[in-house]
Amino acid sequence: xxxxxxxxxxxxxxxxxxxxxxxxxxxxxxxxxxxxxxxxxxxxxxxxxxxxxxxxxxxxxxxxxxxxxxxxxxxxxxxxxxxxxxxxxxxxxxxxxxxxxxxxxxxxxxxxxxxxxxxxxxxxxxxxxxxxxxxxxxxxxxxxxxxxxxxxxxxxxxxxxxxxxxxxxxxxxxxxxxxxxxxxxxxxxxxxxxxxxxxxxxxxxxxxxxxxxxxxxxxxxxxxxxxxxxxxxxxxxxxxxxxxxxxxxxxxxxxxxxxxxxxxxxxxxxxxxxxxxxxxxxxxxxxxxxxxxxxxxxxxxxxxxxxxxxxxxxxxxxxxxxx
Numbered sequence: 001x002x003x004x005x006x007x008x009x010x011x012x013x014x015x016x017x018x019x020x021x022x023x024x025x026x027x028x029x030x031x032x033x034x035x036x037x038x039x040x041x042x043x044x045x046x047x048x049x050x051x052x053x054x055x056x057x058x059x060x061x062x063x064x065x066x067x068x069x070x071x072x073x074x075x076x077x078x079x080x081x082x083x084x085x086x087x088x089x090x091x092x093x094x095x096x097x098x099x100x101x102x103x104x105x106x107x108x109x110x111x112x113x114x115x116x117x118x119x120x121x122x123x124x125x126x127x128x129x130x131x132x133x134x135x136x137x138x139x140x141x142x143x144x145x146x147x148x149x150x151x152x153x154x155x156x157x158x159x160x161x162x163x164x165x166x167x168x169x170x171x172x173x174x175x176x177x178x179x180x181x182x183x184x185x186x187x188x189x190x191x192x193x194x195x196x197x198x199x200x201x202x203x204x205x206x207x208x209x210x211x212x213x214x215x216x217x218x219x220x221x222x223x224x225x226x227x228x229x230x231x232x233x234x235x236x237x238x239x240x241x242x243x244x245x246x247x248x249x250x251x252x253x254x255x256x257x258x259x260x261x262x263x264x265x266x267x268x269x270x271x272x273x274x275x276x277x278x279x280x281x282x283x284x285x286x287x288x289x290x291x292x293x294x295x296x297x298x299x300x301x302x303x304x305x306x307x308x309x310x311x312x313x314x315x316x317x318x319x320x321x322x323x
């Protein structure tokens with residue numbers, strides 16, 4: 001009697017959980033707690049990156065190490081968490097908007113590209129890229145005001161910047177001087193920075209995972225009959241996060257530097273435009289000035305991206321609805 005052949009493992013069935021298979025209420029509640037923990041761990045990197053990007057030419061702190069040393073000397077560990085309360089307050093609604101838009105758009109995008117019969121990595125890159133960009137566009141309405149306020153707190157008293165008593169004080173002074181539109185200072189550049197960054201990150205993550213799985217023998221044409229181990233799944237997802245972070249940070253750091261400088265400038269009447277910021281950066285450091293904070297930004301995007309995606313994939317497994 002012939003033994004029937006073992007069924008092949010459907011590609012990614014063990015590694016991807018679709019939106020319609022999630023308990024949404026649990027997903028949002030548990031996710032808020034998990035991502036808050038990740039933010040606590042990685043927030044200091046954002047403070048260091050921001051200070052490097054806004055430092056004037058005569059400031060001695062020109063490396064990430066010197067910035068950290070200066071912060072610890074003057075403010076201790078709390079200095080690495082300036083603006084943290086403001087970020088956490090806005091992070092929950094912004095993240096809910098982002099993740100909901102990401103997952104719902106991803107489903108539609110995969111259906112959209114399916115008829116073109118692209119290779120699996122190409123389909124993943126296009127669909128994930130579209131989803132990442134769309135999610136970023138929706139979440140910027142909440143994120144930009146939080147970004148403006150938190151960055152002013154990050155650099156207060158540094159390189160000639162004003163000091164504040166807290167996030168409410170920053171927001172009040174901005175609204176008093178410029179109205180609500182002042183909270184959206186750099187909104188256009190934020191969209192130009194974060195939307196391509198999000199698209200590049202998710203496109204790289206989606207496609208790199210497919211390539212890695214194919215190299216490991218789990219591609220769509222694979223004859224594998226045994227599902228990958230959980231540790232292998234986590235390792236592939238982590239590697240995909242690192243690749244995505246490297247790709248996105250290399251592409252978007254120049255725009256992020258310009259945006260950050262615009263957002264943290266004081267309340268003077270004649271604040272320079274984006275064009276003037278570009279000229280100042282070139283005059284001070286040449287074209288390499290646009291890559292100020294590249295090291296911390298690369299580390300931040302890779303570390304945050306890897307931590308975020310592992311947390312996100314773990315969250316999806318926790319909240320998966322049993323069949």
